[in-house]
Amino acid sequence: xxxxxxxxxxxxxxxxxxxIHLRSKKPVRLMEFCGGHTVSIFxxxxxxxLPDTIEMLSGPGCPVCVTANADLDKAIALAQLPDVIIISFxxxxxxxxxxxxxxxxxxxxxDVRVVYSVLxxxxxxxxxxxxxxxFIGIGFETTAPTIAAGVLQAEQEKIDNFYxxxxxxxxxxxxxxxxxxxxxxxxxxxxxGHVSTxxxxxxxxxxxxxxxxxxxxxxxxxxxxxxxxxxxxxQIENEDYKVEIAYRRGVKPEGNPQAISLMENxxxxxxxxxxxxxxxxxxxxxLKDKYEKYDAEKNxxxxxxxxxxxxxxxCGSILRGVSIPLDCTLFRRxxxxxxxxxxxxxxxxxxxxxxxxxxxxxxx
Amino acid sequence: MEDRILLAHGSGGKLSxxxxxxxxxxxLGNPVLDRLDDSAVLEPGSGGRLAFTTDSYVVSPIFFPGGxxxxxxxxxxxxxxxxxxxxPLYLSLSFIIEEGLLFNELEKVVDSIRKTADEAGIQIxxxxxxxxNQGDADKLFINTSGVGIIPEGIDISGANARPGDRIIxxxxxxxxxxxxxxxxxxxxxxxxxxxxxxxxxxxxxxxLDESRLINCLxxxxxxxxxxxxxxxxxxxxVGIKLEEKNIPVRDEVRGACELLGLDPLYIAxxxxxxxxxxxNTSEGIVNRMKKNIYGKEAVIIGRVCSxxxxxxxIKTPFGSSRILDMLSGxxxxxxx
Amino acid sequence: MCLAIPALVKSxxxxxxxxxxxxxxxxxxxxxxxxxxxxxxxxLHTGYAISVIDAEEAEETLNLLREISEAx
Numbered sequence: 136x137x138x139x140x141x142x143x144x145x146x147x148x149x150x151x152x153x154x155i156h157l158r159s160k161k162p163v164r165l166m167e168f169c170g171g172h173t174v175s176i177f178x179x180x181x182x183x184x185l186p187d188t189i190e191m192l193s194g195p196g197c198p199v200c201v202t203a204n205a206d207l208d209k210a211i212a213l214a215q216l217p218d219v220i221i222i223s224f225x226x227x228x229x230x231x232x233x234x235x236x237x238x239x240x241x242x243x244x245x246d247v248r249v250v251y252s253v254l255x256x257x258x259x260x261x262x263x264x265x266x267x268x269x270f271i272g273i274g275f276e277t278t279a280p281t282i283a284a285g286v287l288q289a290e291q292e293k294i295d296n297f298y299x300x301x302x303x304x305x306x307x308x309x310x311x312x313x314x315x316x317x318x319x320x321x322x323x324x325x326x327x328g329h330v331s332t333x334x335x336x337x338x339x340x341x342x343x344x345x346x347x348x349x350x351x352x353x354x355x356x357x358x359x360x361x362x363x364x365x366x367x368x369x370q371i372e373n374e375d376y377k378v379e380i381a382y383r384r385g386v387k388p389e390g391n392p393q394a395i396s397l398m399e400n401x402x403x404x405x406x407x408x409x410x411x412x413x414x415x416x417x418x419x420x421x422l423k424d425k426y427e428k429y430d431a432e433k434n435x436x437x438x439x440x441x442x443x444x445x446x447x448x449x450c451g452s453i454l455r456g457v458s459i460p461l462d463c464t465l466f467r468r469x470x471x472x473x474x475x476x477x478x479x480x481x482x483x484x485x486x487x488x489x490x491x492x493x494x495x496x497x498x499x
Numbered sequence: 500m501e502d503r504i505l506l507a508h509g510s511g512g513k514l515s516x517x518x519x520x521x522x523x524x525x526x527l528g529n530p531v532l533d534r535l536d537d538s539a540v541l542e543p544g545s546g547g548r549l550a551f552t553t554d555s556y557v558v559s560p561i562f563f564p565g566g567x568x569x570x571x572x573x574x575x576x577x578x579x580x581x582x583x584x585x586x587p588l589y590l591s592l593s594f595i596i597e598e599g600l601l602f603n604e605l606e607k608v609v610d611s612i613r614k615t616a617d618e619a620g621i622q623i624x625x626x627x628x629x630x631x632n633q634g635d636a637d638k639l640f641i642n643t644s645g646v647g648i649i650p651e652g653i654d655i656s657g658a659n660a661r662p663g664d665r666i667i668x669x670x671x672x673x674x675x676x677x678x679x680x681x682x683x684x685x686x687x688x689x690x691x692x693x694x695x696x697x698x699x700x701x702x703x704x705x706x707l708d709e710s711r712l713i714n715c716l717x718x719x720x721x722x723x724x725x726x727x728x729x730x731x732x733x734x735x736x737v738g739i740k741l742e743e744k745n746i747p748v749r750d751e752v753r754g755a756c757e758l759l760g761l762d763p764l765y766i767a768x769x770x771x772x773x774x775x776x777x778x779n780t781s782e783g784i785v786n787r788m789k790k791n792i793y794g795k796e797a798v799i800i801g802r803v804c805s806x807x808x809x810x811x812x813i814k815t816p817f818g819s820s821r822i823l824d825m826l827s828g829x830x831x832x833x834x835x
Numbered sequence: 836m837c838l839a840i841p842a843l844v845k846s847x848x849x850x851x852x853x854x855x856x857x858x859x860x861x862x863x864x865x866x867x868x869x870x871x872x873x874x875x876x877x878x879l880h881t882g883y884a885i886s887v888i889d890a891e892e893a894e895e896t897l898n899l900l901r902e903i904s905e906a907x
Contacts, residue, residue: 136754136857138841138876138888141897145816150904171837180819224881251759252882254864277837281883284866329837332878332886357817358900365903384893385839385878391886394867472827483760494812494822681859688861754857758879760838 138384142356151361152184159188159368166456167325168310170197170484171355177493179357185364192319193489195309195409195454196327198273199226199482203408206302207232208439210271213300213431214245220263222256223271225249230478233443253285260289260297269298269431277329279303279420280394283401286422286429298431301422304407306330307338308418314346316412319456323349323367325360328382333398335390336378343376354382401426410478411451450477453486460487467491504600509630522602523592523626526609527616531589531624539624541589547651550585552576553644559637561608564678565693566769568641569608573615574698574769575720576645581703582716582772584655585647587619593627593642600638608639619698621645652711659714660735664803665781667774669702669788670695670796672724673752676766680755688758692751697770702791706774709787715775722826723765727773728811729825739811741801741823765826775803839880841888844873854879 167173173193176182182191195201211232214221221237228237228247241247246266250256253270260268272282282299289297306327313319326339331352342348349370353363363381370376380386398420407419422430448470449463460466460479470476472488479485507514524532531539543549554575561568573590580587592612596605616623674695681690699718706713715735719727724746732739748763756763770793776784781799788794801813811823842854847865854863854877861882865871868884877884 136750136757136841137843138893139757141893143816145818147900147904148817151900154903154906169837177821178815179817180815180821183819184817254882274837277839277880277885280867280885281864281881284864284883288866327837329839329878329880329885332839362896362900381896383896384889385886387886387889391867393869394885397867492822492824492827688859690859692859751858754855754859757840758842758856758859758861 139356142354142358144358148357148361151358151365155189155361155365155368156186158365158372159186161371162188162190163322163368163371164190164192164320165323165325165364165367166192166194166319166321168194168196168306169327169330170200170482171328172196172325172353172360173486173489174484175355175357175360177489181357181360189364189368192321192456193453193486194456195313195412196275196306197479197482197484197486198275198278198304199230200450200454200478200485201304201409201411202227202230202273202302202478203410204233204444205408205439205442208234208442209432209437210300211235211237211240212437212439213269213435214240214247216267216435216437218266220246220248220259220266220268221271222248222250222259222268224273226482227271227273229475229481231445231475231481234440253282257285257289257294257297260294264296267296267298267435269300272299272301272303275304275306275327275330276333276398279402280333280398283397286401286426287397289429290426295428297429298434299422299429300431301402301420303402303420304409305404305418305420306334307341308415309409309412310342312412312415312418313455316455321348322371323351325363325367326350326352326378328352328354328385331380331382331386331390333391333394336380336386336388339378343378347376349376350378352378352380352382352386354385411454445476448477450479450487453479460490463487502602504596504598504602504605504630506598506630506632509596509628515628519628522605522609523628526613527623529622529624531622532626539589539591541624543588543646543648547648550580550583550647550649551644552579554579554642556641556643557637558679560682561604561638563682563694565674566696567608567611568639569612570615570696571769572641572643573612573619573621574696576643577619577621577698577700578718578772580645580647581700582655582718583649584653584703584707584713584716585649586704587621587645587647587700589622589624590616590643590645591625592623594629595636595640595642596628596630597636597638598630598633605639615698619700653707655713655716657715657717657731657734660731660737660775660803661714662737662803662805663778664714664775665778665799666728666739666741666801666803667776667781667785667788667797668724668746668800669699669772669774669794671747671749671752672719672768672771673748673756673763673766675769676723677752677755680759688755690751690755692749692755695768695770697793699770699772699793702772702788702793705787705791706784709784710776710780712777712780713774713784714777716772718772719768721767723763723767724773725764725811725823726825728823731775732811733809735803736808738804738807738809739801740804741811741813743813744816745798745800747796747798764823837880839878839885841876842879844871844875844877847871847873852884854884
């Protein structure tokens with residue numbers, strides 16, 4: 136597969152690893168923000184290949200994992216309304232909310248469907264004019280422009296039974312929040328790949344300028360990640376903190392202006408509720424007033440009940456980079472992928488699920 | 500005859516008899532089935548142990564690229580018997596038909612059953628038909644059971660894997676699951692991929708003819724290669740080490756998996772088998788498999804070891820290793 | 836964060852395109868990348884092309900990797 140296989144060549148990987156070993160002298164802590172990066176790192180066993188000087192932490196970049204119980208409860212309450220079809224991306228339906236999950240709601244008779252794209256949800260709306268079709272809008276800046284495009288398409292086609300529950304979140308604000316919490320000391324950040332395809336690399340400048348953190352935007356193939364780590368090591372060794380792009384074929388410094396413009400047309404920035412962190416100001420997206428006819432929260436009356444958090448679940452501090460799954464007393468014992476307690480175990484790129492499936496750092 | 504199947508076709512009266520005669524017996528007939536007694540009376544012969552299996556097939560859609568629910572039902576049952584080293588002999592077929600199913604769809608399914616049964620060399624000797632209200636079954640459900648005879652001296656089981664054994668897979672993985680997924684609403688992508696649905700009893704017979712030093716046989720259906728090997732590792736109390744670069748996967752399966760964020764090692768196969776065999780016989784068995792239509796791409800993908808009992812570890816092309824766990828929950832496409 | 840994969844644009848019809856990865860085809864929206872041309876590769880995310888892959892930059896990165904490899 137073009138633009139994939141070339142970045143999986145083992146011989147080049149070995150040489151990159153050698154170089155990292157050669158150059159990395161200072162002990163450093165690097166965080167990969169994006170869930171997709173976490174999966175790649177574990178799938179290719181990258182941590183095993185790195186020198187002991189480099190410690191890697193996983194961050195909160197899993198849109199399913201960071202969806203707060205309160206928001207999930209809203210989605211489930213909407214699913215339970217009559218004549219509603221609730222539509223989600225795959226990972227979401229297994230996450231346990233305060234009382235139930237979308238998967239359980241489906242087993243109880245609610246019409247819950249999984250799609251690959253918002254376009255499929257719009258198609259379901261066309262085919263079911265007598266139902267209200269509600270799409271749960273999760274994801275970061277990679278996905279938000281696609282949902283914005285979906286809303287515009289619904290408007291253009293005068294589809295009036297299509298709604299969004301907007302739960303989109305933004306990366307740079309949460310990165311700042313986590314650093315400001317002061318719980319984690321980071322030397323470098325593996326910056327999200329496809330979020331940056333949309334927003335570019337400029338939004339991360341504050342990390343280098345205000346926090347002295349090395350930043351490199353990374354792709355997802357093993358050579359991409361190793362190259363990113365090599366560039367981070369160089370910055371740190373030279374004490375020259377900046378934002379660089381290792382994933383040049385996929386990211387331009389200015390991002391994708393067309394996508395940004397679509398996003399800004401349909402959404403506006405607002406507060407968002409992050410699991411394990413709480414409400415963070417200006418860190419999420421809401422539908423603008425002119426599109427409120429598509430906003431599920433404004434068009435349906437629901438009463439999800441008080442929010443309940445699972446006892447003993449460490450998802451919150453794992454998302455903030457303060458703990459690892461092995462620190463959690465529930466991990467592998469009462470919390471497994473079949474019987475998950477928190478979302479980090481449910482989402483296929485949640486940190487806990489990744490540790491569970493791919494093993495610990497030593498691959499055994 | 501009407502276009503569609505009605506509830507009356509399942510009530511046991513004249514319409515039922517017509518259905519059975521015209522749609523089933525005329526297509527599948529053999530001396531045992533033709534008698535239409537309440538039980539099939541068989542003469543199993545002497546020597547060897549009896550292998551007995553049962554399965555239900557609820558696949559949707561009932562027609563998919565490379566097969567249909569009928570072919571799947573015969574292959575699945577024949578293969579279950581073959582995986583214990585049995586020669587499959589007789590199958591039963593039970594149809595649960597949703598009222599409204601088109602006759603010609605049923606006929607296509609039965610025709611496919613006949614062709615597959617002929618290919619495998621087995622007989623359908625007894626059956627049952629029920630018709631349920633619209634909405635109570637998804638077009639057609641099929642339940643089967645199958646019997647076969649395991650010749651003397653053959654003892655194949657998931658508990659028999661031993662350190663040093665080699666692990667062979669009969670061909671490329673993931674074709675069936677991806678072919679089915681390509682037909683699902685909300686995930687539609689087009690591909691020339693076909694299900695690999697196939698009866699493997701002749702392949703197994705060839706392999707046993709080559710060597711009796713075969714310890715385990717299993718077909719990696721739901722849950723894929725990863726789940727099947729985990730089951731065997733636990734049953735046998737051994738560890739398994741795999742070489743990722745040796746595992747055959749078609750480009751199209753890789754492409755679809757990349758698209759959906761899935762791992763080919765967890766995707767269902769309906770025409771492949773895993774064999775765990777003694778080391779010094781492994782090359783010979785692979786070469787013999789390659790001479791069979793369903794074993795052309797056979798390859799050794801790993802070995803059994805005494806370390807990490809119950810776990811499967813896979814070595815990446817980069818020299819690192821990771822655990823290959825069982826499938827948890829459903830295969831859901833991810834966005835991230 | 837997000838699963839986006841390189842797919843080849845086989846045909847374009849307005850804002851719709853037919854894209855292919857490893858022999859598997861799917862329709863995609865190019866509303867976010869209206870400038871793309873047939874024969875180029877895009878990053879496909881949940882049914883939308885989110886950017887056009889810069890083939891020159893891709894080659895540059897590979898060259899960089901090869902240089903590092905030779906230097907070691």
